[in-house]
Amino acid sequence: MLTIGKLGEAAGVKVPTIRYYEQIGLLPEAERSSGNQRLYGRKAMERLAFIRHARDLGFTLEAIRDLLSLSDKPDQSCAAADAIAKAQLAEVESRLARLTALKSELERMVVQCAGGKIADCRVIEVLGDHSLCATDHRHPETEATQ
Amino acid sequence: MLTIGKLGEAAGVKVPTIRYYEQIGLLPEAERSSGNQRLYGRKAMERLAFIRHARDLGFTLEAIRDLLSLSDKPDQSCAAADAIAKAQLAEVESRLARLTALKSELERMVVQCAGGKIADCRVIEVLGDHSLCATDHRHPETEATQ
DNA sequence: CCTAATGTCTCTAGCAACTATAGCTTCAAG
């Protein structure tokens, strides 16, 4: 059995984060030692590694909650899990598209500035006027999933 | 003079957001009508448009605060403004790199799943085991969400 | 065995950048 510190070290998750996951019900309540300290076995370790990896892939805790509960039902169809992954892929693709536009606008700004005074700074000028931009990079709002 | 609603409409910013910007000192306290309602002129409009555009380009409110105070000093060198823009570009590039890795991992997961039961689902399997990933997509130390 | 240094416990508050709600007042149209 691992203490919370060892578990965190093993899984690459900080101790307060583990307690937070327990608090929001993403991890089950841990066993306790005689001195009231949390103790974890292999199952908890695997569950935490799953969460960590999914977080690293950008899934929200809400999506991870669903994925975890699906993974507890091995005989069910995986369609729901695949749908969550596909939604996450779509989300990543849309952020990628937006960030690509942002990058090109920022590059333009930076390159075009001749480095004189604020009054002539292209950075300040472009920030004040989107019509100087080459792309439509505006923030898409009202999105379905995240 | 515009009411807060008209200003928000004109600048593409929600009303509570404008009040929030005032509260945190990003916008100056607005003039008030006899009935205590906020009134805005062209200057406030331009300032809000600047903020909105910079937010759309991913700058933090803290960076925008600095950019605004620089833009109020037209005779100063623009080096500081350019540095902020370059830092933002670097930030965007690093996010882009990470998202690109994420995208390819998610694509792999989704493509490899044959669509059977959870027990055989590649999505669930990969989420539980990073060593099945082709890239190192792990979370770098600090990331601002966006 | 005692002590000091960690580690862990609970609880609360804070971060970014808003968004939502409640319970008012004011304004503009009909």
Added chain:
DNA sequence: CTTGAAGCTATAGTTGCTAGAGACATTAGG
């Protein structure tokens, strides 16, 4: 003149943690 939209303040909630305070537990060294 009435009604409904828009405005006001103040507070709390969102996401995914992170940082502190103050108390208890465990462990390594002398």
